[in-house]
Amino acid sequence: MSSTLTDLFRCPIVQAPMAGGASCPPLAATVSDAGGLGFLAAGYKTADGMYEEIKHLRGLTGAPFGVNVFMPQTRHADRAAVDLYRSQLTGEANWYDTPLGDPETGWDDGYEAKLAILLDDPVPVVSFTFGCPPRMVFDRFHRAGTYTIVTVTTAEEARAAQWAGADAVCAQGIEAGGHQGTHKDDPATDGAGIGLLSLVVQVKDAVTLPIVAAGGLMRGSQAAAVLALGAEAAQFGTAFLVTDESAAPEPHKQAMTNPLFARTELTRAFSGRPARGLVNRFMREHGPYAPQAYPEVHHLTSPLRKAAAKAGDPQAMALWAGQGHRMARAMPAGRLVEVLAAETEAARAAMSLGSTA
Structure with a gap:
């Protein structure tokens, strides 16, 4: 196991594990080869699918990389609410000529099978989202030589991760694109997340673990800011989504800087x-009525989102994006790592010069 987080990269740039398509072996390999830390997303894949991606990635690079795993979800949804939402989506299914998905597909995302593979054939880094495993899981990964990270959105979640035995935390601010990695999904807290700068300080005060900062970061100057606050690395998702190696659908990539899509919002419309x-249209029309039901709603809408992507229609796709999406720069992923690293060093040098002036 790496003794410190900084042993895993040459520059403190982490590529976010973007479940649902964007993360792929070529992207992760390119980022790691360029000196950052590339990630695969195991979420929404079978255990065998995850293993095949890891095998592919190992054939592309010998540099350290990570695999992100979703924690199992508790069956808590109101089935009547899910059925009502299904009826509201009938028109969408007819329009895209596709059946709606089965909300009962599964709650554990193949968690145990994925852990078995990752422990039998260890990878350098494993991170967890939507919760924190018990101490025995971290103990097993430590014995396997794997560095572990837990996504947190509050100081309390960070303390729980430290107590359980995680090696580091990824502090995710409210600005982040995609799912909020909260450990408990509570409608009362929708939109009440903490901004990244405040969160990094709060987590730094709460735990002694290394911090990876994530949430709307698009420039090296922003990375320098979170490093100055005590983070050891900065995680970029949306910035890598538009790179050449990203496997995100082309309509998703184009939407990042399309003036038609001017802003982001938090929504349950696509996943619950x-x-x-x-x-976009789907979010506006269905977001207000989507129940708290993850992953049931995710499975329900999955065929719709795939059909919309196949049709090149971004109005019914889940266009996950951080608040800084308009700053996206389309270029090869390796070049983006180099640019971000250079911007980070320049900003840190300017800060140092300013502090001595």
């Missing part, structure tokens, strides 16, 4: 759990 994306 708060996630930040570009405001």
Whole structure:
């Protein structure tokens, strides 16, 4: 196991594990080879699918990389609310000529099978989202030589991760694109997340673990800011979504800087759990009625989203994006790592010069 987080990269740039398509072996390999830390997303894949991606990635790079795993979800949804939402989506299914998905597909995302593979054939880093495993899981990964990270959105979640035995935390601010990695999904807290700068300080005060800062970051100057506050690395998602190696659908990439999509919002429309994306027709029409039901709603809407992507229609796709999406720069992922690293160093040098002036 790496003794410190900084052993895993040459520059403190982490590529976010974007479940649902964007993260792929070529993207993760390119980022890691360029000196950052690339990630695969195991979420929404079978255990065998995850293993095949890891095998592909290992064939592309010998540099450290990470795999992100979703924690199992508790069956808590009101089935009547899910059935009502299904009826509201009938028109969408007819329009895109596709059946709606089965909300009963599964709550554990193949969690145990994925852990078995990752422990049998260890990878350098494993991170967890939507909760924190018990101490025995971290103990097993430590014995396997794997560095572990837990996504947190509050100081309380960070303390729980430290107590359980995680090696580091990824502090995710409310600005982040995609799902909010909260450990408990509570409608009462929708939109009440903490901004990244405040969150990094609060987590830094709460735990002694290394911090990866995530949430709307698009420039090296922003990375320098979170590093100055005590983070050891900065995680970028939306910035890598538009790179050449990203496997995100082309309509998703184009929407990042399309003036038609001017802002982001948190919504349950696509998955039943708060996630930040570009405001489109589907979000406007269905977001207000989507129940708290993850992953049931995710499975329900999955065929619709795939059909819309196949048709090149961004108005019914989950266009996950952070608040800084308009600053996206389309270029090769390796070049983006180099640019972000250079911007980060320049900003840190300017800060240092300013402090001595």
